[in-house]
Amino acid sequence: MNGYTRLTGFLTAALLTLSACSxxxxxxxxxxxxxxxYQSHTGPFRSEQVEIVLQPTERTEFKAVMAEDQVxxxxxxxxxxxxxxxxxxxxxxxxxxxRYDEQEAATSSYGSLVAPVTGxxxxxxxxxxxxxxxxxxxVAGYFDSVRNLGIxxxxxx
Numbered sequence: 607m608n609g610y611t612r613l614t615g616f617l618t619a620a621l622l623t624l625s626a627c628s629x630x631x632x633x634x635x636x637x638x639x640x641x642x643x644y645q646s647h648t649g650p651f652r653s654e655q656v657e658i659v660l661q662p663t664e665r666t667e668f669k670a671v672m673a674e675d676q677v678x679x680x681x682x683x684x685x686x687x688x689x690x691x692x693x694x695x696x697x698x699x700x701x702x703x704x705r706y707d708e709q710e711a712a713t714s715s716y717g718s719l720v721a722p723v724t725g726x727x728x729x730x731x732x733x734x735x736x737x738x739x740x741x742x743x744x745v746a747g748y749f750d751s752v753r754n755l756g757i758x759x760x761x762x763x
Contacts, residue, residue, distance in 0.1 A: 642675065642720075647748045654752045658741040660688070660733035663760045669728030670749040672721040678747035679718045682729070686739045687711035694719075694727035718747075726753065 638644065658666060670678050672694075682690075690712050695703035704722060707715065711734070721727055733739045745752065 645675065645677065645748075647676070649748065649750075651747065652749060653744070653746040655742070655744045656752075656754060658731060658743060660731060660739045660741070660757070662733055662736050662738075665730065665732040665758045667728060667730045667753075667755040667758075668743055669726040669753045669755070670745055670747075671751045671753065672724070672727050672749045674721055674724045676721050676748045676750075677718065678721070678727065678745055678749055680743070680745045681714070681716045682741055682743040683714035684739055684741045685713070686733075686735055686737060687713055688739050688741060689732040689734050690715065691730040692728070693730065694721065694723065694725055696723050696725040728753075 654670075656668060658668065660666065672678060688711070690707075690709050691705065692707040692715070693703055693705045706719065706727075707717075709715070719727060729743070731739075731741055
């Protein structure tokens with residue numbers, strides 16, 4: 607009888623455990639308040655790093671081409687101050703653009719962006735100083751491509 611009692615006790619415990627797992631216990635998932643918190647992507651995670659060298663009065667732009675709601679993380683730094691405008695826009699509609707951040711004389715910035723619109727999102731850098739500026743820029747996340755627009759011609763005074 608002892609073997610039967612032990613087997614019955616084991617089966618009872620197993621059935622109680624299975625019953626607890628299938629009932630509405632605190633182990634059940636809760637609906638997320640913001641479904642955008644989880645994103646599945648069709649392409650792989652990307653990472654790009656670029657060194658930008660600006661002589662006095664030179665300027666450039668570096669942009670990530672992103673679909674709406676794609677996510678990008680970034681960091682940039684320089685040993686010398688630089689003007690920077692972090693912005694985004696739809697390249698097919700120049701009637702508006704989004705400014706995410708603007709700094710007159712910055713040496714670094716770190717953050718992330720969830721693209722509010724499909725388009726180009728990135729940085730306009732300008733060297734207002736009298737010495738060369740070297741900027742290390744790194745972007746990572748889900749974006750279609752990156753565009754380095756090169757050095758723009760120095761504006762006429």
